[in-house]
Amino acid sequence: xxxxxxxxxxxxxxxxxxxxxxxxxxxxxxxxxxxxxxxxxxxxxxxxxxxxxxxxxxxxxxxxxxxxxxxxxxxxxxxxxxxxxxxxxx
Amino acid sequence: xxxxxxxxxxxxxxxxxxxxxxxxxxxxxxxxxxxxxxxxxxxxxxxxxxxxxxxxxxxxxxxxxxxxxxxxxxxxxxxxxxxxxxxxxx
Numbered sequence: 606x607x608x609x610x611x612x613x614x615x616x617x618x619x620x621x622x623x624x625x626x627x628x629x630x631x632x633x634x635x636x637x638x639x640x641x642x643x644x645x646x647x648x649x650x651x652x653x654x655x656x657x658x659x660x661x662x663x664x665x666x667x668x669x670x671x672x673x674x675x676x677x678x679x680x681x682x683x684x685x686x687x688x689x690x691x692x693x694x695x
Numbered sequence: 696x697x698x699x700x701x702x703x704x705x706x707x708x709x710x711x712x713x714x715x716x717x718x719x720x721x722x723x724x725x726x727x728x729x730x731x732x733x734x735x736x737x738x739x740x741x742x743x744x745x746x747x748x749x750x751x752x753x754x755x756x757x758x759x760x761x762x763x764x765x766x767x768x769x770x771x772x773x774x775x776x777x778x779x780x781x782x783x784x785x
Contacts, residue, residue, distance in 0.1 A: 606737035606772055608721075637702060637723055637735025651769075652709045661705065661719070661737045663769045667756045671711055671769035684769050685707035685714060690721060692703035693746035 606684070608635040611658045615647050623677040630654060630683060632662065637692065648681035659687045697752045698778065700725050701744050702735060713768035720744060720774060722752055727781045738772040739763075751776035 613631035617624075628650040636642045639659070651671045654660050660683045662668075668682035669675055703721035707714070718740040724733035729749075741762055744750050753759060754772045762773060 606739075606770070608735075608737060637721055642734055651711050654709075661707065663771050665756065665771065667759075667769045667771040670756075671713070682711075682769055685705075685710035685719070687705050687707050689706040690703055691706075692721065694700065694702040694723075 606661050606663045608637070608639070608687070608690075609633060609648070609660050609662050609683070610635055610639075611654050611656050611660060611683070612645065613656060621678045623674070624649075624679070627672065627677070627679070630656075632660070632681070632683070634662075635659075638695075639690075646681055648683050649677075649679045650683045652683055652686055654683050654686050659690070661685045661687060696775065697724050697754060698727070698781065699723060699738075699750050699752045699774075700729070700731075701746050701748045701750055701774075703746065705737060711769055713770055714739065722750065722772075722774070725749075727783045736772060738774050739770055740774045742774045742777050744774045744777055749778040750774045751778055
């Protein structure tokens with residue numbers, strides 16, 4: 606799993622079967638110091654996240670397992686909204 | 696598995712039900728000498744790890760599901776051991 610910030614929403618009217626009803630968000634992956642790392646990506650939201658939220662995501666096949674039904678064509682899912690990240694080392 | 700250091704803890708009130716009752720930690724990969732070696736990420740704790748601990752992190756979904764005893768869940772990285780020491784050969 607990895608950290609990210611929700612920076613927008615994505616609307617796609619025509620999409621693969623299975624994505625119907627999925628809420629798509631634009632996310633910037635972050636490193637342990639909350640610095641942007643890597644390209645922005647689209648993730649399906651399972652926790653009612655909003656723009657500006659600091660979240661953690663799961664990628665690959667496990668992203669589909671966050672959805673209901675589980676066999677959907679996604680490869681990134683927001684699975685938690687972080688209220689507090691307590692870093693104990695730099 | 697990856698050799699990592701626990702560098703923090705995350706609190707996420709809103710999370711996917713698969714994370715219910717699990718402690719979520721911030722870990723950073725490191726080399727055998729303890730030098731940081733990659734971007735920090737999020738892992739579920741399954742070894743009673745604490746901040747500062749050097750740990751072994753499994754990052755493969757099927758292995759994670761075997762450990763958590765769930766048929767399916769959006770969890771991809773889990774702390775499976777606390778490393779006491781690493782010996783590097785000549």
